[in-house]
Amino acid sequence: MTDAAPITPGYDAGGVTAFYEMNGSTYRNPHEDEVRSTLRLAVEQWHLALDDVLDLACGSGEATLELRDLGASEVTGIDPYTQAAYFDRTGSTAESLTFADVGDGALEGRSYSLVVCSYALHLCELSRLAAVCIALVRVAPALLILSPHKRPVIKQGWGWAPPEEFVHRRVHARLHRSLL
Numbered sequence: 001m002t003d004a005a006p007i008t009p010g011y012d013a014g015g016v017t018a019f020y021e022m023n024g025s026t027y028r029n030p031h032e033d034e035v036r037s038t039l040r041l042a043v044e045q046w047h048l049a050l051d052d053v054l055d056l057a058c059g060s061g062e063a064t065l066e067l068r069d070l071g072a073s074e075v076t077g078i079d080p081y082t083q084a085a086y087f088d089r090t091g092s093t094a095e096s097l098t099f100a101d102v103g104d105g106a107l108e109g110r111s112y113s114l115v116v117c118s119y120a121l122h123l124c125e126l127s128r129l130a131a132v133c134i135a136l137v138r139v140a141p142a143l144l145i146l147s148p149h150k151r152p153v154i155k156q157g158w159g160w161a162p163p164e165e166f167v168h169r170r171v172h173a174r175l176h177r178s179l180l
């Protein structure tokens, strides 16, 4: 299977941060339908607990809206660039935290039933990925990554078991369970 087409050619010009600083308020994922149906399958197949979900790098609420439709009691969105877009669609305010903030301990002391990171964790700088993964395993028993490809690879030693995975409509779903 080939990777899905890049969703934002603008990344090439000024980089990821510049792209979302300029376009975050109007961000929409053109693959939202595929993301939502894959998320639905993942929740059903893996019996994921939706009591209190963290939607990390939540965009305009693509995952949040599906999680709500699936009966999630509480969904917290985090994203440094898309607050306006997230509020427009979900009526909730996303917290303005970057991957760097998460890696530096911004979530310390919290507890979630699940972290979902859709089409975003591969945007985390590789030098920060270990710290982000270790921070996430301290706050949740399960991490669901949705991605148009196989990245990022979550390495042994970062607190997460190797993934259970499937591909649906070209979206890769990978579930990592906590080893803590």
Ligand SMILES: C[S@@+](CC[C@H](N)C(=O)[O-])C[C@H]1O[C@@H](n2cnc3c(N)ncnc32)[C@H](O)[C@@H]1O
Binding pocket: 007, 016, 017, 020, 024, 027, 028, 029, 035, 056, 057, 058, 059, 060, 061, 062, 063, 079, 080, 081, 082, 097, 098, 099, 100, 117, 118, 119, 120, 123, 124
């Ligand atoms: C391709 S979008 C995915 C959004 C949404 N989760 C989805 O499924 O469509 C990538 C998201 O990562 C966020 N992002 C980019 N750089 C980030 C960073 N350094 N820290 C946290 N989030 C970041 C962007 O604001 C954007 O919402």
